Amino acid sequence: MPPFFKYKKQKVHTDQSKDTQDSANHHVPEPIESSLSANLDSIKQKTGHSSDIIVRTIITGNTSLHKASVVYVAGLVDTQAINEFLIEPLQTNHDLLEKLYQQDGLDKVTKEFITLGSVHPVTNWDELFLSLMSGDTIILIDGSNKAWSASSKGGERRSIQEPSTQVSVRGSKESFTESIGTNIAMVRRIINNPDLWIETMKIGKVTRTDVSIMYINGIAKTEVVDEVRKRLKRINIDSILESGYIEQLIEDQTITPFPTIFTTERPDITAGNLLEGRVAIFVNGSPDALLAPALFIGFFQAVEDYYSRYDIATATRFIRVLAFFISLIGPAAYIAITTFHQEMIPTQLLIIVAAQRDSVPFPAFVEAIIMEIAFEILREAGIRMPKVIGSTISIVGALVIGQGAIQAGIVSPATVIVVAITAIANFATPSYTVAISARLIRFLFMIIAAVFGFYGIILGFIMLLVHLVSLRSFGVPYMTPLAPFIPKNLGDTIIRTPLWAEKIRPRLISSTDNPVRAGEDQKPAPPQKRGMKKKNTR
């Protein structure tokens, strides 16, 4: 809202862009020399004589001997390919090589002899090291101030496995790996279309991590793609170790418990979101793709909703939203009712609850807080514990908390039930990131419920809504299509309409030029039999 803040933001932004421009202008990359030995020396010197930098010098030619060197990093490259397609041709084809030298056709050496996939010339040290360190092989030839970099990326990597956090009963069982190339290929295998565009850049001054943005040209909004690109280019940090780094550096608002960028480990979710007009960001070394712009309701959409029929999908989605509410205000409502509004529960139930709480020494709030914190500790321990001892400790924890605390009279059974339901409800949210923010906000609700009862809860709820509504993800209001209300896009929110009824893409996310996703008359119509069905007049 305030022009004041906008002004400030812009100012900061222009300063930074000026800085980066300046530094870019000052830095002039050093060119490669023509002496092979000098080049090899400076490679060794710059890499600190690291033992995994392999230099293989080959002497070629019959009459006049020419030296050529092959440089690569052990482990990052496909050694077999280098041996077969690089070193061997260089060693064996003496005659031809010599001819080519004489004709001064250095370019042809690479063009005709190196049988590896892509080869391109490199003229300065910056480029050389960039490709060397990302797994390419460098070929240096004595007397030439050009080097060639041949792509030979390979080495050991984790294979494609089943998704571990976004599990589904139906649908593909693939999940992303740590290799950006594999991840991009997995999405390409789903969307066989030249309009699937990919841009790659290196981010991180020290790590120089590959970061790719992927979108479908014509479906994604150009403004959003530009914005993503702009925000990625702005990043000036030494390292990008995981997609979480990128997420934190490009999100719209930092002071919020809610994620404004969606993360997924499944190629099919990525493809589905790309088809809605979103932009995917892949980071090398991270098995999670980022998807932007993200909507709040998107965190409740499990991938199976789209694979199963709409009535079932709607019912399960409704359960999920309900579970989210319970996980948010479950304990808070319990505290408010037992502390302030006893009259709101039916008398029979009230008597039971009151009888249980009679022997408990703490107020409901303290009781609930103790149980919640104990549960959070258990959960946190469960995640980080070595798998071997994990199950034993969680059983012990559950027994101590469940049985022990009640029998010792420290907490009432009702509290344990409420905390347990809340915990289970929290796991019903398909997205871990939103579930974790609900965990956080739950404590605030509990505190305000202990102080003000339902009044506090409702005010807290209003504040939560105002906060959610004020969020934006890459310019798109977070609560779309509920607020701003877009009736045409309501088909994929708390309810899910049948696939044949969803004819257009989300309005604020995808490009407005190309909104139609399905043709007319997609409703399956079985052949008419025995006149039971009315004839289709069209």
Add this chain to the structure above:
Amino acid sequence: MEKAKISAYQLFVLIVLFELGSALLIPIALEAKQDAWLAILLGMAGSFFLFLVYYRLFHYYPDILPTEYMQKIVGKSFGKFLAFLYILYFMYLAARVLRDFGEMLITFAYPRTPLFIVNALFLLVIIYSTRKGIEVVARTGELIFVLIFFLGISGNILIFISGIIDFKNLLPVLEEGIMPVLKTTFTQTLYIPFGEAIVFAMILPYLNQSKKAKFAGLFALGLSGLILAFIMVINISVLGVNLTSRSQFPLLSTIQTIQIDGFLERLDAYFMITLIFGGFFKISLYFYGAVTGIANLFNFKAPSRLVYPIGIVILLLSITIASNYAEHISEGTKFIQLPIQLPFQVIIPVLLLIIAFFKHRKKRGK
């Protein structure tokens, strides 16, 4: 003026929530006895006329706030004085409504909590959301509108199936002729809640489709009038005229009589949620009117920073406005209607419109 845009639908939602805000909860129009619903409907009809006046003024000056066009219509210094009076009026009403809701909460749920604390907490939430701008308030409105809609429908279903409605309570219609109804209309329902829509004159310039403003506004007033009249019919037919007019919160009493199968009873939460949601929008909109008015009148570049001082003023005003609830309520329903509400809601806008009309005709003549 902040650079925000709201849609016609958002305006519609805001007006409905605003009108239902307090009128749904407090006893209105009960001087007309069992014909209260009729007085509400007549008030609604009158409000159409008032809204058209506000709309017409907006139509003459579509891009600027009332605080600015007043200066253009009646001259710089007098216009500024008038605009300042309006700002005070909005602040006063914000404080009044805040006091209303604080007192209601204390009476029915938190008898031992100090009024100041209840009001301060409420105002904190309002400050937080107003600071984020009209767009955010409007979008929150869209979400809460749906919520209240579901609450209202389910509440009505519960009332109907619990079998407590007796339509005979509404008879006889027009027992003492039309005069008491008309009197109630012109002394009460026209101003509370319908004339209070004057605050939307401050919001109309934010519309992105100004042509739809008239339709959205009239439709919203119509819908809220119908809902209010319907709820009053339900209240009277459940409780009877006597009980309704003696009850502090007729809707609460109606809800409390719901009893289904010995299990669904005391659904006070329904009332409480509606109460707080409605109050939130009513106060937020008055508050917003005051904040943008001051920012506009005194050329503040950052209206968002004004919310804190004005918030504190409104909070203190809401405490000192009356010494007790009885005084507060009788001031609100009897004393402020004619001396304050009538000129601000009816007389000044109509006079402004007349002057603006002649000014524009002169211009066109030239």
